[in-house]
Amino acid sequence: MIKRNVLIAGNKTYHDITNDICQPIETLPGKGWFAYLAIAKTILLTWIICLVMIVGVGLGLLGLSHPVGWGTDITTFVFWIGIGHAGTLISAILFLFRQKWRTGINRAAEAMTIFAVMTAGLYPLLHVGRPWFAFWLLPYPNQRGPLWVNFNSPLVWDVFAVSTYATVSLVFWYVGMVPDLASVRDRAKNKIRKIVYGALSLGWTGTNRNWQHYEAAYLVLAGLSTPLVLSVHSIVSFDFAVALLPGWHTTIFPPYFVAGAIFSGFGMVVTLMVLVREGFPQMKDYITVDHLEVMNKIIMTTGMMVGYAYASEFFIAWYSGNDYERYIFLNRALGPYAWAYWIMVSCNVIIPQLFWFRKIRRSILVMFIISIFVNIGMWFERFVIIVTSLHRDFLPSSWGMYDFTVYDFFFVFGSFGFFLTLFLLFLRTIPMVAMAEVKPCLSVGREGGHHG
């Protein structure tokens, strides 16, 4: 039998695991965490100010115009939704595939998903011209007809997809952490802590019945979440694929976008996990280099899928003989936004090729840098798709450019503030590794362990 590497390093006992993982929740944060929080909150503040200005004064503060009606707003929306897919893949799909290594990272990854979806969900609401009426995208019964939404529109499908995704992910994440919250409750010395975690743990008593229900619910939710990994980003890609613009109207978008989502999501997971490991050194035993290596392999695979999609788009554009289609792709590579295109290609296709080398896959510093590039590349991919297809479409008389303003900049970067604030708060309030799931994997790779 092949000997597996240990999933949990450091010769831990069950009690050690609980102590290690609950320690960040039970102790006051040090200067490091507060420093990070201060930075994140400052960025969040700039985002809030930017959003308030946009809602109060008008969308014109952004650089959008005719013909580029969507720019950094939708790019960032797709970017964040895409990132969320990695968490659900790890939580749900890897669970169904019985990949035990997921247990070290699934809590944090799913948290990343939740926060990414929260960040993403604000964009469709706030990028519309009249955000105070954004609720009209929801099909609620009313007395004006009743006036329903236009079910033909991909944006309505987005509403369903993203809200389903948010709901199911949240429920899945929450249900999964109930036993862990109960552990924290049981260890709680503080009265308020006991009440809060007590309420959150829904009266978990650790009885056999509880565990049976838990496992069943977890399985069902994993089953529900799995198709979401594929469907949500496919629906988001329909925002473009259903339109008739050359460069948007192509059938490769659903699988291409899903691959890209997983690609960028894993990139973000790697980034976050590397930082978590540095910030909480005891977590290095739970999120080992092996975990990171496997994630890097997934990054490389999906990166190559994305690279294939680029190549096939180009080929099909030429093969189709359609002048409009051909022009769009030539314009992407050689036109005024070629700089964005080449950033995208180098970050998404060329740089991840470094992961062929084992040494690089296992080097913390290099993988951290590569994961950042992956995310930059993926943001630019959506930017290239959206902006280059819009700015030069059918009638040359309406060709134009997308002139960014400072509001565009804060609109994008501020979202990271929101995400990071939430993530930092998560690290200090909720067990960042799934104790209840990691403990059964303690014996993997050890002498006498028969659970392979």
Place this chain on the structure above:
Amino acid sequence: MDDIQKQTSENTELIPQKKYWRSLEEYRNEPEWADLADKEFTQSPWFEEDIENFEKESGEGGWARREFLKLMGASLALSSFACVRRPVQKIVPYVHAPSDIIPGVANYYASSWVHRGEVYGLVVKTREGRPIKLDGMSLHPSNQGALSPLAQAQVLGLYDPERLNGPRKFDPKNEHPFRRTQEPEWQDLDKDVVADLKKGGVYLLTSSFASPSTQSVIQNFSRVFGAQHVSWDPIGYDDVAQGQEVSYGQNIVPRYRFEKAKMIVTVEADPLSTYQLPTEYARGFSETRRVNKTMAMLVSFESLLTLTGMNSDFRVRIKPSQQITVLMGLAYELVVKGKKGAYAQDSQALKTLKPYANAAEELGIEKALLAQIAEDLWNHRGESLVVAGGLATRTEAGLSVQIAANFLNSVLGNDGTTVDYRNYIPGFGETTSSLKSLISKMKSGQVKTLIVQGVNPAYVSEEFKAVASNVGTLIYMGDRLDETGHLAKYIAPDHHHLENWGDAESAPGVLSLQQPTIRPLYNTRAFQDSLLTWAATKDSSLKISWHDYLKNQWKKHASGNFEDWWVEMLQKGTLRTSFVPSGGSRSFRTSALSQVKSVSSDGQQLVLYTKAGIGDGRYANISWLQELPDPVSKVTWDNYAMVSPSYAEKMHLKEGDLVSLKVGDKNIQVPTLVQPGVHDDVVGVALGYGREVGDIAKDVGVNAFQLVSGDVYSGQVVEVKKLGKNSPLANTQIHYNMMGRQIAVQASLEEYMKNPEHIFHHHEVFSVWPKHQYPGHKWAMSIDLNTCTGCAACVVACQSENNIPVVGKKYVLQGREMHWIRIDRYYLGSPSDPETVIQPVLCQHCDNAPCETVCPVAATTHGPEGLNEMTYNRCVGTRYCSNNCPYKVRRFNWFNYSKIQEPLNMAFNPDVTVRSRGVMEKCTFCVQRINFEKNAARLEDRQLKDGDIRTACEQSCPTTAIVFGDMNDPESRVSKRFANDRTYKVLEEFNTQPSVRYMAKIRNWKSESENHHQEEVGHS
């Protein structure tokens, strides 16, 4: 009941029960377990038994079910108190209603407007006593129902917030700063003014008039005070009048009858857009350009690209010094070489023409081409037309150009037919020299009182500004304070023309009336009334209101009962609906040819011109005009130095680069515009910019009047220096290459006559879905690219009708202009000398509209009559519809553009929603007009007939390029046009099924070989 209970309780006691245990703790009955078992399913704050427990444990008051419900109910009630309905606003009907006004029903008044001598018959649509839209009067023989962009914009000028609201007296030397501007009553002002007038030395400076009654008032005024009347326009037609005087002995500006011409040669003149009577000439031109064997041909020779050049069949670039060469060269071909025409033996003619034997070579064109043009002109003698004029010809040799053109027309026998002197244009009088002499008189102190009305000499002439202080009393009588007004001592503000009475003479005998369409908004007085009031102090027979004076003047035209006739005339608007018959040719005085001289041709030559939307700058404060993309350059909000692409390359200039233009010792700094079609040795600059007064007009562009010396506007040598800075131009169309796509189709006449079905590619489309059914009307529009000249009257008409906001230069730079209809312009061929095709693009109201499927809230839907409807209230502004529209006709309100600024909001059309921020808008096929006409037909119990509904763009178009109607009616004009083989759909292959279809432009080429421009223009 009790029995059964007793029985069961007894039974349970008797039957022993097996006890099952689930855990050792249970078996041992440990106290901990017991505690847990007790609480397992019952511990809940909502369980009343547990209330006590809960209270004990938590130490505070628990919530009972009822308490909870009470709290919920209370908070629900409280929250609904916060929801206050929008305050109710009441609309109260009139108690004493003004007669003729029914709220919601429009009244239409026939009136006239004169722009520098060009007369437009107007129909003014008023709602609740205020004008909201100007339309052309179809009975007027000049414009026949159409209007120019300048005319359409006049209604906004009426509501300009900067209009003068009453008389003013300026006393700059007063020691108290706040007493320097006084607001006297009219009587006080009159007293002071009359006192000054009685001192003598009175001069009256006005614009040239087309109003015989006003002329009469001025004559009387001048007689009473011994005043001199100086008539002047910054840009007039003196050269033409002088040329006519020298050539034929008549000091007039003849009218051109394009509709009678089959071969037209223009030399620098732009009759389709800015020269003389563009609306009338464009219509005439369109009539003679019917696509058939007798289609007229237009050849243009010009230094800058003008709308006429864009519409011509052949175009040759020349510089100003070559204008004479063109005309004389053609004359040489005819008279000397061909020995044709009445002057073939004339010695003076032969002498003058001799040096022009090599004209073709000098112009850089093939000899055969010049010969061909001359031959074509001769073949259509009597039916041809040579038009030379415009600011580009007002060089040192301006008179020569006019004489040469007159000669050529006489040789061709055009005088009396296409050059119609019997219907000359009375409003174009001789002018420039008059300002010069006035300025010299001002300098010498002869002018004690100067009254200025309708002109702005301080803006146009630095010299005037300098000597204005020599005048004892300057009285200004405009309707808003402009540069001249700031120098005045008394201001007696005039009504706006829409508030005033008047008349206008378009051609001899063609008189139309001007009547007020709104009670004067401010404390202003018609300047004719002012003159009469002042003159009446000395001659009491003039103690009559201007209205009555006008009526008296018209008595001589009346028949029968005057008052009845007068009312009828006010309704009809015009005395004649056609011109007097033309005819009879005049004999040309060949002695005039001795005055023909040529000019030198070195260096870069300056050409000044006017833009169709700005003119001489007097309407620069109307925002619609500033934001109107210039028909040639598509630039808004600026003037610039127009240079050719080769010159720009040579000087390393790109769009926006600031350059200084030095002519003599005058210098201006303007940004560059690289304009295909400009002659390499020419720099063009537009006049009418650089105003110093007016919130909108101030500091927009640079005042190029400084470069005018006397009556020389063009041809001077200009020194161009690059300044190294860049000032971006708000250009609405940056890309002018069609990229080989079938968008605006053009074909040669020969090709079309041979194979009418093969002038463009017909695409196969199919759909799996059934089409929309239109059992009733199906509204559609046909746009004929062959007759559309690109004048942009439709753009301003649409803006006026549909409350389209103006966004300003900053946002036009970002591409956010809001026009629902735009005029696209594509170049074909080489960048230096391109061909141009023009295409108005508006919402195509597609049957398979890509915008409708993607709107998430169903704010854009398909109507039952074929319209793509836009529901502003429902739009949340996701902008997916605009992204998905392949024609990019949708416009988004990025900010709250339609802020209410009194009194400009009075120009809004109450039938059209004013859109708020965050809402998408686009052309609606003037749905308000469609509904209005349908209702009217229903009320009158009749059928709608074709032509009842006219969209704003259709109504204003001088050439009937745009036709709107019911596609389901086989007799409608639109159906007939759709059946024409020139009709095609743009982007047909995407199966959008547009309701707007275009008809291909036909260029009058005899064969494909005459199409010199096969290659595509490299795009920017």
